[in-house]
Amino acid sequence: MYSAEQLKVYSLLADVKDPEVPVLSILDLGIVRNVEISDQGGKQNVHVYITPTYSGCPAMDAIAIGIRMALTGRGFGSIQVTHQLQPAWTTDWMTEEGKRKLKEYGIAPPQRKSTEKLALFEEENIACPRCESTDTQLVSRYGPTSCKSLYKCNSCLEPFEHFKCH
Amino acid sequence: MKLSYILHLADDALVLGHRMSEWCGHGPVLEQDIAMTNTALDLLGRARTLYQYAADLYNQMPVEQRAKMFSSVSLQKLDAAGEKAEEDTMPYLRDSWDFKNVLIAEQPNGDWAQSVARSLFVDCFYYYYFDQLQHCTDATIAAVAEKSLKEVTYHLKWSSEWVIRLGDGTDESHEKMQTAINELWSYTGEMFEEADYETSLRDELKLPELAAIKAKWQKHIEEVLEDATMKLPTATWMQKGGKNGMHSEHLGYVLAELQFMQRVYPSMQW
Ligand SMILES: [Zn+2]
Numbered sequence: 266m267y268s269a270e271q272l273k274v275y276s277l278l279a280d281v282k283d284p285e286v287p288v289l290s291i292l293d294l295g296i297v298r299n300v301e302i303s304d305q306g307g308k309q310n311v312h313v314y315i316t317p318t319y320s321g322c323p324a325m326d327a328i329a330i331g332i333r334m335a336l337t338g339r340g341f342g343s344i345q346v347t348h349q350l351q352p353a354w355t356t357d358w359m360t361e362e363g364k365r366k367l368k369e370y371g372i373a374p375p376q377r378k379s380t381e382k383l384a385l386f387e388e389e390n391i392a393c394p395r396c397e398s399t400d401t402q403l404v405s406r407y408g409p410t411s412c413k414s415l416y417k418c419n420s421c422l423e424p425f426e427h428f429k430c431h
Numbered sequence: 432m433k434l435s436y437i438l439h440l441a442d443d444a445l446v447l448g449h450r451m452s453e454w455c456g457h458g459p460v461l462e463q464d465i466a467m468t469n470t471a472l473d474l475l476g477r478a479r480t481l482y483q484y485a486a487d488l489y490n491q492m493p494v495e496q497r498a499k500m501f502s503s504v505s506l507q508k509l510d511a512a513g514e515k516a517e518e519d520t521m522p523y524l525r526d527s528w529d530f531k532n533v534l535i536a537e538q539p540n541g542d543w544a545q546s547v548a549r550s551l552f553v554d555c556f557y558y559y560y561f562d563q564l565q566h567c568t569d570a571t572i573a574a575v576a577e578k579s580l581k582e583v584t585y586h587l588k589w590s591s592e593w594v595i596r597l598g599d600g601t602d603e604s605h606e607k608m609q610t611a612i613n614e615l616w617s618y619t620g621e622m623f624e625e626a627d628y629e630t631s632l633r634d635e636l637k638l639p640e641l642a643a644i645k646a647k648w649q650k651h652i653e654e655v656l657e658d659a660t661m662k663l664p665t666a667t668w669m670q671k672g673g674k675n676g677m678h679s680e681h682l683g684y685v686l687a688e689l690q691f692m693q694r695v696y697p698s699m700q701w
Contacts, residue, residue, distance in 0.1 A: 320476025320480070321471075321475045354578075407465045411472060431581055
């Protein structure tokens with residue numbers, strides 16, 4: 266399905282981290298939509314398509330630079346990174362591996378499918394990433410980054426972040 | 432015409448986003464300061480994509496037509512120098528009469544109640560609007576709508592909750608919330624009035640029917656106000672003009688701050 270060159274690019278991209286959640290690679294996050302390779306006089310030009318998690322995500326520029334850094338000096342020709350909006354990124358594209366890493370890091374991963382819409386005032390039942398208790402409460406819809414909200418665990422009393430289903 | 436429409440969408444997002452960013456460092460509690468700025472970031476992100484698209488359309492337009500459409504000397508200088516417009520060109524180099532945002536977006540933050548009332552009215556509009564606009568025949572606009580719909584769904588949840596919390600709160604918070612809703616009410620009508628550029632593009636682009644959006648909007652606002660033990664304003668006279676470049680004085684102040692660096696140090700980057 267993938268060519269050898271594409272696989273090489275993907276293996277290098279596995280080392281590019283989300284600067285705001287540094288345990289996750291951009292592949293774990295599911296923001297790499299496509300890798301195109303074109304041959305130009307024996308040099309392999311690389312074109313990586315990434316999709317922002319949120320419209321104004323300030324990490325996108327850092328991620329684009331990270332991709333260039335990871336691919337530079339690896340024998341490729343030109344390296345191009347394009348931001349692609351459609352289809353819109355969803356937490357459904359986050360890998361199971363990514364969700365596991367998030368939880369280990371202390372962030373409760375998204376748990377529903379993004380297509381299951383909640384009613385206006387309905388809340389999700391989020392399990393504490395530390396003690397697994399579901400006796401938790403939403404402290405704030407918005408956290409330090411657009412993709413997270415703030416919770417508190419009523420069992421172990423620890424505050425934690427939740428990666429919002431989106 | 433398409434350029435005007437794109438600018439209208441972009442200006443709405445930029446100007447409201449700028450207003451919300453003014454809360455940065457001034458929110459009543461840290462979490463809500465962050466909520467405002469997170470939303471501002473979503474809006475600026477939406478504006479960026481649209482301004483890039485606007486710049487592409489501007490660059491494809493014959494120079495004579497550009498001069499007819501915009502009076503800004505800065506834009507004419509750009510053309511005279513043979514330079515291309517880019518993402519920052521439209522937000523930084525146009526004058527206030529070339530901005531096409533709705534008047535409600537530029538209204539000052541006021542107190543917390545006024546800011547959340549403004550958010551409720553605009554979030555609710557865009558929630559139903561993008562739900563339709565994602566089926567637009569223009570691929571870029573449809574992509575922005577699809578992306579923004581997810582974000583505005585969350586914004587609407589937040590602003591609805593705040594209106595209910597304050598309306599159904601203490602006597603003082605109830606009064607402030609009702610006052611804010613009443614004062615901003617006359618700015619809501621404009622969102623449902625089609626500008627010429629929308630009318631001329633409606634069939635070609637499959638733009639949302641504003642009358643249908645209005646019915647859904649009204650229903651949601653009524654529900655929220657009822658939960659908030661508040662009254663729906665009855666005033667019928669509505670402000671308008673922003674979509675066609677006639678603004679309140681407030682936009683001038685927003686632009687004075689927003690455009691200052693680019694006006695004083697043209698083409699500077701950091
Ligand atoms: Zn716990």
